[in-house]
Amino acid sequence: MKLYCKVVALALCLALLLLLYLVVGNSEDDDDEEEPPLPGARGSPRAPLPSGSRRDPPAPLLPEPHFRPIPAAAEREAEEAAAQVSKRQQQQQQQQQPRLHRKAGRRSAAARGKFAPERRPKDQKLPLTRPSAPQWMHLAVVACGERLEETLIMLKSAVLFSNRKLKFHIFAEDSLKPEFERKLQEWPPSYTKKFEYHVYPISFSVGNAQEWKKLFKPCAAQRLFLPMILKDVDSLLYVDTDVLFLRPIDDLWGFLKAFNSTQLAAMAPEHEIPKIGWYSRFARHPYYGTTGVNSGVMLMNLTRIRNAQFKNSMIPTGLTWEEMLYPLYQKYKNYITWGDQDLLNIIFYFNPECLYLFPCQWNYRPDHCMYGSNCKGAEEEGISILHGNRGVYHDDKQPTFKALYEVIRDFSFEDNLFQSMYYPLQTKFLDTVHTLCGRIPQVFLKQIERTMKKVYENRVIVNVGANFRL
Secondary structure (H helix, E strand, C coil), X not given: CHHHHHHHHHHHHHHHHHHHHHHHHHHHHHHHCCCCCCCCCCCCCCCCXXXXXXXXXXXXXXXXXXXXXXXXXCCXXXXXXXXXXXXHHHHHHHHCCCCCCCCCCCCCHHHXXXXXXXXXXXXXXXXXXXXXXXCCEEEEEEECCCCHHHHHHHHHHHHHHCCCCEEEEEEECHHHHHHHHHHHHCCCHHHHCCEEEEEECCCCCCCCHHHHHCCCCCCHHHHHHHHHHCCCCCEEEEECCCEEECCCHHHHHHXXXXXXXXXXXXXXXXXXXXXXXXXXXXXXXXXXXXXCXXXXXXXXXXXXXXXXXXXXXXXXXXXXXXXXXXXXXXXXXXXCCCCHHHHHHXXXXXXXXXXXXXXXXXXXXXXXXXXXXXXXXXXXXXXXXXXXXXXXXXXXXXXXXXHHHHHHHHCCCCCCHHHHHHHHHHHHHHHHCCCCCCCCHHHHHHHHHHHHHHHHHHHHHHHHHHHHHC
16 A cells, blocks of 8 residues: 555656646747847847947038239130130030930849959969069150250260150151151160150141240240140150259159149249249249249149149139140230240149149259359259250350260260269369359269269179179
8 A cells, every 4th residue: 555655656746747847848939939130130220339439521622722813904815715615615515415324233144243253273373463564754855946966965864864764755846857866876775775765746736836836945835735745645754955864863753653632743943032033023924933933844744634624814614724725825925925934834823733843953043053052952962953044055154054064965875974974074163163153063063973873883883793693
């Protein structure tokens, strides 16, 4: 009897435990029936932004620059020319067709494949990337009349000291083209391999060609049309024929990287002191800054010039470079003295944000020393580019400038730079101490001495040392 009671009690305990197990299992299944929504599902609340974070407000619009009133009365011819340009712009806008909107849909298989990652076998190696070719430096010059020798000496100074390869764009009269080709081909191969050249005829795309040709010096206005002629050139350095490079063009070319988003050209001031500057005393037309700019050395981003819309004093809307030139000339032709340089000063007076100023040692002229030294950059670093305007290479008014010109002219390409150029230059400077420019020979010699040392190290120490090791 006792055994029977124990068996019954044990059976009841097991039944009770089984009942509790079933009850607990059902309650857990009920809790798992309602799942939380997936993250990012439609209708789910967005996660709050972290503390301190917010959406950036839209950038405020910059105020329009304020320009001074026009000092000269508008000419009737300029108004008519500008009106024709404005009318042409309106007709072009009316002729433009509205853009068709493509229907949104699934991309084609070709389009999807265009952006699909390329599958490559595991054992296939990636091709080696080739180093990019060195960028060419483009140099333009305009030579007419008796400017053949000056132009060749300028090109010679560029080739002597530059590191990267050059492309010369020479604009000349038809009679000078054979002479340029003959003279340049006479240079030794060690130098001719450093440059390429092309000789262009003189041409003007708008206006009267004879008027442009006689605007100032023969053909000088050609520089205004370079953006339209050299359409495949992105950036360009223009120089007058009476310019001499005393250091590599590479250093001046580096100013292109200093341009901001609105700047498209670079020039040096016409003068450092407004009281003795020409524009500040005599100009009858608008000019850039307080002393104007000199266009004998002009670095240009031609792509930006071709794409820009320039503010002007003729119509309220902007004009392209080509559209602006002839109306601007018609308006100010009775007020300008220095031809195309005055037109450039007028353009950048109304568009000062487009111009970058480089220091005076990059366009050093007799005005910087004939009244006393007034170019601090040249006093500290030496002259980088010598500009012998006023015909000083061919008379005795500024013998310091003439000495540099003659030394580079007489230098033989295969001679030693120090023996055949630098030492004769020092000797010539002894005869110029009676002039104000001749009393500061260190200004003329500092940079060219530094440049010659670098050329010597590259050609002699590096090349000869490499050959000796071999």
